[in-house]
Amino acid sequence: MRYSESHKEETHLKILKIAGRALRAKGPDGVGVAEIMKEAGLTHGGFYAHFKSKEELLIQALEGVFAASKRKFLKAIEGLPPHHALGAYIDFYVSVTQRDNPANGCPITALNSDMPRQSKKFRAAFDAGVKRLLGTLRDLIEQAGVAAGDEAQALAASVFSAMAGAVAVSRAVSDKRLSDEMLETARNSIKARLGVDDASLSGKYLQ
Amino acid sequence: MRYSESHKEETHLKILKIAGRALRAKGPDGVGVAEIMKEAGLTHGGFYAHFKSKEELLIQALEGVFAASKRKFLKAIEGLPPHHALGAYIDFYVSVTQRDNPANGCPITALNSDMPRQSKKFRAAFDAGVKRLLGTLRDLIEQAGVAAGDEAQALAASVFSAMAGAVAVSRAVSDKRLSDEMLETARNSIKARLGVDDASLSGKYLQ
DNA sequence: CCTTTTATATGATAATCATCATATAATCGA
DNA sequence: TCGATTATATGATGATTATCATATAAAAGG
Numbered sequence: 001m002r003y004s005e006s007h008k009e010e011t012h013l014k015i016l017k018i019a020g021r022a023l024r025a026k027g028p029d030g031v032g033v034a035e036i037m038k039e040a041g042l043t044h045g046g047f048y049a050h051f052k053s054k055e056e057l058l059i060q061a062l063e064g065v066f067a068a069s070k071r072k073f074l075k076a077i078e079g080l081p082p083h084h085a086l087g088a089y090i091d092f093y094v095s096v097t098q099r100d101n102p103a104n105g106c107p108i109t110a111l112n113s114d115m116p117r118q119s120k121k122f123r124a125a126f127d128a129g130v131k132r133l134l135g136t137l138r139d140l141i142e143q144a145g146v147a148a149g150d151e152a153q154a155l156a157a158s159v160f161s162a163m164a165g166a167v168a169v170s171r172a173v174s175d176k177r178l179s180d181e182m183l184e185t186a187r188n189s190i191k192a193r194l195g196v197d198d199a200s201l202s203g204k205y206l207q
Numbered sequence: 208m209r210y211s212e213s214h215k216e217e218t219h220l221k222i223l224k225i226a227g228r229a230l231r232a233k234g235p236d237g238v239g240v241a242e243i244m245k246e247a248g249l250t251h252g253g254f255y256a257h258f259k260s261k262e263e264l265l266i267q268a269l270e271g272v273f274a275a276s277k278r279k280f281l282k283a284i285e286g287l288p289p290h291h292a293l294g295a296y297i298d299f300y301v302s303v304t305q306r307d308n309p310a311n312g313c314p315i316t317a318l319n320s321d322m323p324r325q326s327k328k329f330r331a332a333f334d335a336g337v338k339r340l341l342g343t344l345r346d347l348i349e350q351a352g353v354a355a356g357d358e359a360q361a362l363a364a365s366v367f368s369a370m371a372g373a374v375a376v377s378r379a380v381s382d383k384r385l386s387d388e389m390l391e392t393a394r395n396s397i398k399a400r401l402g403v404d405d406a407s408l409s410g411k412y413l414q
Numbered sequence: 415c416c417t418t419t420t421a422t423a424t425g426a427t428a429a430t431c432a433t434c435a436t437a438t439a440a441t442c443g444a
Numbered sequence: 445t446c447g448a449t450t451a452t453a454t455g456a457t458g459a460t461t462a463t464c465a466t467a468t469a470a471a472a473g474g
Contacts, residue, residue: 008421026324029236033462045464046422054462102323108376113319115379116309117233123381130380157385158373158392165372166365169315172322173337174330178364185365193396215451240432252434253452261432417474424467431460438453444446 012050015040019061020068024110025103028058028118059125065107066129073136082144087196089140093163094187099170099179108133108160109167134160146194155194162190219257222247226268227275231317232310235265235325266332272314273336280343289351294403296347300370301394306377306386315340315367316374341367353401362401369397 018039022031033054034044051057076092077085092098098105108130115126138156142148147155166186170179191197225246229238240261241251258264283299284292299305305312315337322333345363349355354362373393377386398404 011421027236027320029234030324032460034460042421043423044462045424045466047462048464049421108379109320111320112375112379113234113317113321115381117237120381127380127382127385131382131385134385154388154392157389158396161373161376161389161393162369162396163372164376165370166368168319168375169368169371172315172319173334174322174327175334175338178334178338178341181361182364182368185361186368189365189369189400193400218451239430241430249451250453251432252436252454254432255434256451415474417472419470419472421470422468424465426465427463429461429463432458434455434457436454436456438451440449440451442447442449444448 008050011040011042015042015047015050015057016061016064019057020065021103023058023061024065024105024107027111027114028122029114031058033057055119055122059122062107062122062125062129066125066132069106069129070133070136073133077140082140083196083201086140086144086146086194087191087201089137090163090187090191090194090196094166094183094190096180096183098167099183102171106164106167108164109171112164112168141194144194144196146196159190159194162186166190215257218247218249222249222254222257222264223268223271226264227272228310230265230268231272231312231314234318234321235329236321238265240264262326262329266329269314269329269332269336273332273339276313276336277340277343280340284347289347290403290408293347293351293353293401294398294408296344297370297394297398297401297403301373301390301397303387303390305374306390309378313371313374315371316378319371319375348401351401351403353403366397366401369393373397 015036019031019036022036022039031054033047036057037044037047047057051060072092073089077088080088093106098109102110107126111126115123118126134153134156137160138152141152141156141159146152163186166183170183170186173179173182188197192200222243226238226243229243229246238261240254243264244251244254254264258267279299280296284295287295300313305316309317314333318333322330325333341360341363344367345359348359348363348366353359370393373390377390377393380386380389395404399407
């Protein structure tokens with residue numbers, strides 16, 4: 001069938017969107033080509049008109065997911081002064097909402113332990129996404145005046161690993177009480193470390 | 208064949224040991240029954256004389272891995288006074304050695320993002336292991352006088368998620384420089400948070 | 415309205431996997 | 445030394461998978 005010019009592109013994007021969600025929910029190895037196509041309202045055969053291989057799909061899906069994550073990051077801090085923005089991002093990321101919605105959340109938390117087992121190309125796409133996210137966080141840390149230069153870079157790396165780790169481990173544990181506890185104490189300690197917890201901020205105001 | 212009385216038990220343990228390594232290296236869904244048996248010097252058919260199902264194997268293997276992790280924990284702090292023990296454990300866990308040897312490391316870092324996709328029973332075994340490890344860490348925190356009671360419990364949970372997160376994320380990233388940086392800054396910040404970094408400890412000595 | 419183009423569908427292939435029925439052979443007890 | 449026991453082997457089953465060759469049909473362009 002010969003559809004309108006944009007039809008194939010629309011289908012392509014629809015497949016990517018579904019794959020992006022499946023990727024986070026089921027992991028790179030749990031994603032099935034046929035299942036993705038079915039969810040997109042198509043059959044499995046047409047897949048290879050869109051993607052050279054499953055790996056190519058996963059890489060494109062991952063890139064889309066990282067881009068969406070960055071958009072969500074920026075939206076979470078929109079309009080806030082840097083100091084509050086930092087706290088708002090941590091509250092947004094290290095949250096019950098994030099924990100309970102892996103399919104729409106950060107790929108770093110969702111794919112943590114899967115990554116060492118993936119192909120070189122997929123891992124390269126992952127690395128690129130991580131670096132971009134870290135860059136955004138570093139900029140925010142500098143703007144907030146918490147640290148500068150290499151120190152801001154190192155702080156971003158360490159803070160990010162604590163954030164992602166808190167969400168990933170809280171997801172891994174099925175006991176809700178323990179999971180909630182980990183999430184909350186991790187969130188508070190990370191904010192305190194950056195001096196953007198409630199106590200530090202109210203101190204700021206008094207000065 | 209009728210072997211010596213202990214033969215089956217020895218084989219059983221050998222299978223579990225191999226499965227424990229494969230579980231961490233390849234994830235619960237990457238472990239193949241036939242492959243495990245081959246590594247144990249057997250063929251796939253005999254598997255079901257040892258285990259009711261693959262799930263049962265994975266659960267027993269996970270329990271063994273958690274037990275080994277606790278032994279390694281205790282060995283890492285053996286003979287040290289509590290304050291130094293805490294630092295020694297963090298140095299041991301948040302290390303390049305741990306990062307580069309997933310197959311012999313902590314199951315929490317190795318299986319992070321796989322857990323939400325696993326069966327109820329497997330997750331229950333995971334939970335039990337996490338709770339035991341957290342209990343050990345809480346005891347150590349209390350003995351070191353860093354915190355007590357519920358506060359020690361909460362601190363253990365939050366510290367542990369930061370430790371596991373740092374190792375897991377540093378494994379996920381394939382860029383070695385970035386990975387090293389995350390690991391080192393995370394280790395330092397966690398030690399500082401517990402007051403067991405080099406600066407805090409030398410301060411202690413001066414008092 | 416008819417031909418050409420091409421996005422998608424049908425169906426097949428080969429690989430991998432967990433599981434199980436049955437066969438084999440090693441050694442223990444007699 | 446021989447028969448009973450049983451740990452392990454052989455081989456089959458059915459399910460799932462990625463991939464691809466080929467068929468179909470819809471719509472654009474003349």
